[in-house]
Amino acid sequence: MYGQIDQGVGQQSETVKNREVLAGSANRLGFRGVEDLGGGLKAFFEFQHRFSADTGVANSTFWDGKSFVGLQTAFGNVYLGREDNPAYALSQSAGDPWGTDTVAQNTTILNGRGIGTNRYANSVNYRGTFGGFTVGAQIAEADGSKRQSTGEDRPWSVAGVYTGGPITIGFGYEDPANTDAYWATVNGAWDFKVVKLIGLYGWGETGVGTPTQTGGNVGGGTSLTTVNNERKAYIIGLTAPIGNGELKASYGQLDNKNKVTGVKSKLDKQFGLGYHYALSKRTTIYADYVNEGNDAVKAAGSNLEKNGYDFGIKHKF
Numbered sequence: 001m002y003g004q005i006d007q008g009v010g011q012q013s014e015t016v017k018n019r020e021v022l023a024g025s026a027n028r029l030g031f032r033g034v035e036d037l038g039g040g041l042k043a044f045f046e047f048q049h050r051f052s053a054d055t056g057v058a059n060s061t062f063w064d065g066k067s068f069v070g071l072q073t074a075f076g077n078v079y080l081g082r083e084d085n086p087a088y089a090l091s092q093s094a095g096d097p098w099g100t101d102t103v104a105q106n107t108t109i110l111n112g113r114g115i116g117t118n119r120y121a122n123s124v125n126y127r128g129t130f131g132g133f134t135v136g137a138q139i140a141e142a143d144g145s146k147r148q149s150t151g152e153d154r155p156w157s158v159a160g161v162y163t164g165g166p167i168t169i170g171f172g173y174e175d176p177a178n179t180d181a182y183w184a185t186v187n188g189a190w191d192f193k194v195v196k197l198i199g200l201y202g203w204g205e206t207g208v209g210t211p212t213q214t215g216g217n218v219g220g221g222t223s224l225t226t227v228n229n230e231r232k233a234y235i236i237g238l239t240a241p242i243g244n245g246e247l248k249a250s251y252g253q254l255d256n257k258n259k260v261t262g263v264k265s266k267l268d269k270q271f272g273l274g275y276h277y278a279l280s281k282r283t284t285i286y287a288d289y290v291n292e293g294n295d296a297v298k299a300a301g302s303n304l305e306k307n308g309y310d311f312g313i314k315h316k317f
Helices: 086-095 295-300
Strands: 002-011 020-022 027-038 041-051 066-073 076-084 119-130 133-140 156-164 167-175 182-191 196-205 211-213 222-224 229-242 245-258 264-278 283-293 307-316
Touching: 066 119, 076 086, 086 119, 086 133, 086 156, 086 167, 086 182, 086 196, 229 264, 264 295
Parallel strands: none
Antiparallel strands: 002 020, 002 027, 002 307, 027 041, 041 066, 066 076, 076 119, 119 133, 133 156, 156 167, 167 182, 182 196, 196 229, 211 222, 229 245, 245 264, 264 283, 283 307
C-alpha cells in the first residue's frame, strides 16, 4: 500500500481571483503487488485511487490513477487496464521541472492544450527496459478514453527514452483517435550536478472535434475544435539542489496556427519559479509562483488572474 497527501493555500492562474486551499499534486491511495511465478515470469498489479484531500470527495472514476494487471518477462512487461500512455509518462512529463505538479506545472503546454492526454482506460500496454533504453507502447479502446474520442480509430502512443550518465533524451508520439490529430514531443536533460537543464519541444495538429482546454493549466473547461489547428510548443527549465531543497524554474510557450485562415496566436506563455524543501525522505514543503497569459485573454480584457502562487506540504507513505 502507498499514498500521497498534498495540501496548500494559494491562487491559481487563469481563474477568477480566489485564494483557497488546494492540492499541489494529485492526492492518491494505491495498492500494488508482484508474484514470482518462476522461470523468470512474474505477475503484477496496481490500483490507484484519486481524491480531493480538502473535501474528501473521490474522483468520478474511483480507480482514476491506475488499474491494471500484467506479466513481467525478460523481454518487458505486458499489461492491461487503465494506465498512463507512454508518450506522457516517458517524454511529456519529463519536460516539466515540476513533473506536472503544483500551480507552476506546464501541463497544457506539454500536451498541446488538450491534444494529448495522460492516461487511457481499456488499454493494452508494453513497457521494457534494455540497458539505458526504455520503450513503451499502448493502444486503447476509443470509447474508454478519459477524453471521449470522436474519431474512427483507437487512441495509441509510442515512446522511448535513453539515459546515459548525466544525459537523458526522449521521444513520444500520441494519436488521440481524432481525425488528423496527433501530438509528438522530444525532450532532453543534462545534469551538471549543480544544475540540471531540462527542455521539451512539441508539435502536432488538433484535427476537428478534439476536446481542447479553454483555460490555462488549472483554469477553464474544454471545447471541441471546429477546424484543424497546427500547434507548436517548447519548454526550457532547470532544477538546482540548494541545501535540503530544490530550486525549480521554467519558461514555456504554446503557439497555434489556424490551418484554414492562417491566423496565428499564442495559446499559452508561462513563467514559473519555485523552491521545494525536503523535511525528510517522505515530507516536502514547497512554494511556487507562476505568471501565465495568452492572446485571447489579453484581447478580451479578461479579469482572470495572470499570477498564481502556492504554499504547501506533501507527504508520501
